[in-house]
Amino acid sequence: MATVEHTEQAAGGSSDDGVRRRDFINIAAVSFAGVGAAATLYPLINQMNPSADVLALASIEVDVSKIQAGQAIKTIWRKQPIFIRNLTPQEIQAANAVPLSSLRDPQTLAERTKPGKANWLITLGVCTHLGCVPLGAAEGENRGEYGGYFCPCHGSHYDTAARVRKGPAPLNLQVPEYEFKSDTVVQIG
Secondary structure, eight states, rough: OOHHHHHHHHHHOHHHHHHHHHHHHHHHHHHHHHHHEEEEEEEEHTTTTTTTHHHHHHEEEOOTTOOOTTTTEEEEEEEEEEEEEEEEEEEHHHHHSSSSSOOOOOOOOHHHSSSBTTTEEEEEETEEEEEEEEESSTOOOOOTEEEEETTTTEEEETTTTTOEEEESOOOOOOOEEEEEESSSSEEEE
């Protein structure tokens, strides 16, 4: 029996050492595979981040001093149209007169504008039905039955507060994050 033990030790140690080496090789192989998987997945996940041109437009500043009451402009932010409308007192009154119970997506005009700036309505110019660009921002365009915006793709009508009133659109036009930097400059984003 002494001869068997002596032979095992001469061949490289006890049988416990063989298990330890095998465990180390397994751990090293799994670690190497994990690093390889991470190195492979990083470019795939990273390509889902916004491109540099989109990040450059993370926020924009717009001078609204030349927009007269009752007029609107269309600008671009993050590759999407933005409507900026200077509401007239009559449009504000019409929006405030609508009972919230009659709205599909109930919001007051005050919830959609900034305090003290109720005449400035800023929304994404993207219909909430299927993403078409509604009409009503440019001079002479169809503003729909409620004097706001009209989506020609499927017939959604928005009122002067850009709230959906008729048609298949499920929600009001979205209001992006914005703040007034001064009385005439608004920063969107």
